[in-house]
Amino acid sequence: MKRLIAPTAAILATALAAMFAAGLTGQQAMAQEASARFGAKDAPEIRLRSTTDLDVLGPAIAAFVAQHPDWAVQFDQWGSNLLYDQTLLECIAESGPKADAVISSAVHQMVDLVNRGCAGTYRSDRTAALSPSLQWRDEVWGITREAAVMIYNRAGVPEADVPHTRFALLDLLRPEASPYRGRVSTYDIEQSGLGYLFAYADSLEASTFGALMESFARTGAVATCCSSEIIESVASGDMLIAYNILGSYAQSHADPRVGIVWPEDYTLVLSRGFLLPKGSAQAEGGALLLDFLLSGQGQRVMAQSGLVATLDDTEGSNTEALVPAGALRPIRIEPTLLVARDAEKRARFLARWREVFAR
């Protein structure tokens, strides 16, 4: 096997070149998927970059601006890998504009940025109240609670076939003439940092992962880049089942054609990482935004978007959302996530992945 150069370094080099050639704005315009501005025109601007879809996180930002009218938020939506590269680039570049706040679902990338010394430190009553497994070094905080779920097309999958566990999904795919062949979809982990993180967490979690990969390979599963694209394809019936989809997106689509399953063998729970890039212009505003998102009101608004899910029966309003006790597997924000960022590890993982999804 040929030794792989760290992809990050490669991207970094090209990005640096691009920055010097075309300037930062060109690069940004190319990378961002959507953007919006919240708040008054003349108010100081908090530059927020997030992997979260604008329409999912938007209400929370609007609530923030409503509560703090003297601040405005420039919201840019990025893909997780590009967002990581850009943040690292701005961290290494001594000067130049920086984002004031970064929110990413690929928390292993956030942990890596903290480990590289790219994050600013902040401490308040709200961050201190956060569980220790949801923060690291007072530099990255988990602000949401979202499950990795399976979704299915209600029309295409009979009630009896709906897989409530990974084993059920395996059973579904086993028959030679399974109607689900080629109609199971999941994230493309090469393109999606979140997809990679889920796959990595799965690989640590259980032996089912190997079997699942093999099964995906055998039945010609499809890897797609983005949450909304996957949900669309399931809703339309092009795909029947999607694996490891963020529950928040699935809920926010609220498509009656799409059913959601919280796997009962174990459900991964993700907290999006919030990071204040070191030396940003509006660090104060970024910290204010963090405190708001962690506040009762911030959490309520995000809960309405499905970003803060109620997963166990303690609050028990959504009976369908119940996950058996002990089945929750929160992804802890801690330095062990650095393993997921290791170049060799990633190369091995991706090599295996490519074998599976090679057409």
Added chain:
Amino acid sequence: MSAPLSAPQRSLAARVATGVLGLLAAGGVIVAIAAFAYGRQAAREAYDRLLLGAAGDIAETVSIIDGAPSVDLPVSAFQLLALAPQDRIAYAVRGSDGGLITGYTLDLPQAAHSATQASFTDGWFGAERARFVTLPRRFAERDFSGTIRVTVGQTLRARNAMALDLTRDALIALTVAGVAMVLLASLVIAQAMRPLARLAEGLEARDPYDLTPMDDHVPTEAAVMVSAMNGFMRRLDRQFDAMRNLISDTAHQLRTPVAALRVQAELIAEEPDADKRGVMIERLLKRSRGLGTLLDQMLSRALVMHRTESAPRHIVDLRDVALDVIEETDLDLLSQEFSRDSDVKLVIGDTPVCVRADALMLGEAAKNLLINAFKHGAPPLRVGAELRGAQAVLWVEDGGQGLPEAVRGQIGARFTRTAASRGDSAGLGLSIVQAVARAFDGDVQFDQTPTGFRASLTLPAALSPALAEAVALGRSPTRGDTA
């Protein structure tokens, strides 16, 4: 006692307390520094082991695939490192050519290369100080041969926190112990100082005329003071006694002769007969002379008593004393008074007869012996000084029969009157000699010799006979006969 004479010096208790506190403070500082050093050392060792464990875990997972080393980074290594939960982690796995296989591209410090052993080094990880370990692993495969080096580093938050924790715990224990020691020390000091306070109270409560010795059941250090004070009071007491005795003796002894004088004077005044008056005047004269002698002796005795306590001791040659007594005593007066021949013979040799004593007192003793001889003895009179073994003797001899045996035993007691003594004798003479002898650890002896009756004052000699002889011959005793 209530009025302080001068500002008192710092109290003993304060001195001891200052010393103890100083010792404790110095000890505390030393122990605190030691505790901090120990804390750092302990933290370093503990977390170095973690680092080494993680590096070992990573090195374990290095394998050779298609002739190239490959790392399957283990989560366990990072779980180990996450035991220092707030510290950033740097790692790098390098091939035999030094090229990075995986890990951080940042410049991580390379410890001194050792082919087989792990080596630790301090350095920087970004802007933070960090500690690194580099662990080599040798491969000798068919398609790959060389040393893979695993470097793992971690920032120092956990180490510093642990070192501070250990130090703080040690300091808390130290403070508690220090306070306890101060309390105990103050108790001990108070206890040790108590005898002094008791002494002071005793002195304060004492009657000014109470000169009895103080209780000397005190610690050795204070006993020096107490015994000195007791000695002082003893001398004072004796002086008082001597003074009291002098006054009472004088009063007692003078009253009778003075009354007799007055009566005789009155009788003379009333006597019409001139012849009789002449005889009476003669008697009065004799009486008044006797009174003068008595006064002289009493003063002499007072002098002796006084000097016994106060006069310093010097080397005195008894030959000088014998010579002086013959020269200075008014022999004519004595011979006239006692109707004796005034011839006194001096019997001395070449050898000095040295004693350690007071010349004045010895003179008084000699004078009294001589006067006694005049008074009671018979001519011829001889005065001499000689060495007798370790004793120096000053003697006065007369040609008479001496004292009756019964009186000899009583001599020295005041007011002893012998039947043979005249009416004006106060019997003080021998008591003075006795007192002088006692003052210098000597003795008074009376002997009947072939030539008469001898009264001797015997004192310890200050020089040995041989030495004295040598001095007399004017040469050193050690060179002696060889000359």
